[in-house]
Amino acid sequence: MDKPLKTPPPYPIASVDHALRAATILQMEGGATVSQIAERLGVARSTAHRVLAMLVYRDFAVQDEDRVYRAGPVLELAAHSQSLVSRLRAAALPHLHRVVDLLDETTNLIVRTGETARFIASVECRQALRVGSREGMVFPAHRTTAGLLLLADLSDEDLDGVYAPERYRDRPADRPDLSRLRTELKRLRRNGFAVNRERSERGLVAVGVPVRDRDGTALAGLSVSMPSVRYDPHRLQALVTTLNATAHALERDLAEQH
Template sequence: MDKPLKTPPPYPVASVDHALRAATILQMEGGATVSQIAERLGVARSTAHRLLAMLVYRDFAVQDEDRVYRAGPVLELAVHSQSLVSRLRAAALPHLRRVVDLVDETTNLIVRTGDTARFIASVECRQALRVGSREGMVFAAHRTTAGLLLLADLSDAELDEVYAPERYRDRPGDRPDLARLRTELARLRRNGFAVNKERSERGLVAVGVPVRDRDGTALAGLSVSMPGVRYDPHRLQPLVATLEASARALEADLAEGR
C-alpha cells in the first residue's frame, strides 16, 4: 500500500514551521538575508534573525562575511540543483501571482527529484477557505499533479529506473503499481494536463500543466490547488487554459534568461 495522505498536524507549532521553511529556503536556493527570510515567512525581521541564529547554532546554517545566510553542514544539496531551483523560482513568482489574480486559488511550482516532488514556490489566494502554502514540502511524485506530469515526461526505461524494486527493499509499500501508473501517465501525455483529487491530501483538488525548457523537456509543474468543495468540473478547461498561458510565458522568460 502507498503511504497515507499527508494531513496537517492537529496542533501546528508556528515557530518550528518557520524554522523548517527557512532551512528549506537556504538549502534549495543557496542563501538569503535576514530581510529576505522575514519577507518570505511573513514575520518580523527580529523573528527571522532569531530563527536564523538558532539554525546557525545547530549547524543548519552558516553566515558569510557579507551577512548572507547559507545552508550549513547539516544540509546538503548539489550546487547545480541550487542554481536551477533558484532560477526557476525567481522566474516563476510573477507568473504564479498572475494566476492567483486570475483564478483566486493557491498556485504552486513543483520540481521532481527521483520519486519525490518538491514544492519550490507557492502563492496563496485571498479566499478565507484556501489551500495554504506548500513551499518546501515534499510528496511522493505519483501522488501529486505536477509529479505525475513530470513522470509522464520519462521514457519507459527511465521510469523503471526511478521505481526499480531494489530502491524499495526497505519500504516496499511505497512503490506504486507500475502497470497502473504507466496507463495513467499515457493518458496525461495525451491530455497535456493533470487533475489530482485528494491523492496527496484529503479535501484538496489540484490541476496542473508542465513547464518545459527549450528542447521540450519538462522542468517543473505549474498547478493550482483548491478545497475540493470549491472544485467545479466546468471550470477545468478555463483553469487549464490559464495555466498553459502562464507556463508558456514562464518558458519564454526562462529562454531569455530572465
C-alpha cells in the first residue's frame, strides 16, 4: 500500500486554516462577501471580516466597490464570470447534502487538473467521529478515489502525457508506476466505481463514482468518506448505488443549464 500522503497536524491553527480556506474560495470561485465567507467557514461575521482584512493587507484578496472580496494579485486571478468549477459546485451542493442525509457520512466533489485532484465541495456529516471537510485541498490524483476515476477516463496517450518522465525529473519518487496504475485504471473502468482504503490519509476510506457531461466525458468525481473503523465492505454496493443515483441527478441538472 502507498504511504498516505497527508496527515492533519497535531496542533492545527484555526486562524491559519480559516485564512487558507478563504483564499481558496476566492481563487476558485471568483468572489464572496463577508457573510458568505463566514457561512462557509462556520465562523462569526467579525471573524470572517478579520480574516479577509488580513488577506487584503497581504495582497491575497481585494475588495470591490460592491463590498465583494476577490482573489488578489498574489493568487491567480479567478475569472469574474461564473467558472465551470463554480457552476459544478453550485449544482452539486444540494445533492451532496442529500447524500449526507441518506448515509450520514462526509460527501465530496472533486475535479482533476493534470496530475492533481482538487476538492471543490465538501459537506460534513453529523457524527462525532467523522471525516472533516477537504474543500480546497489538493492531492495527487492517483492517490484519491475521484482522481483515479478521472484518470481512468483518459486515453493511454493522455495518461502518458500526464505522467511524462520529464515532468518528474526533480521528484522521481512522486511519479507512480504506470504499469500498475494502468492495471488499476482498467479495473476501475470495468467496475465503474473506486474504493480508497487509507491511500491518501490514514484512517480514512472513500468510495466514489464519476460525474459525466452529456457526451460521456468525466467532469468530476463524487465520493463519500468515512473513518476506516466504520467502513463495512458489505455496504459497498449500497454506497455505490446511492452515489450513482446522485451523480445521475447532478448530470441532469448540469445538462439543463445549457
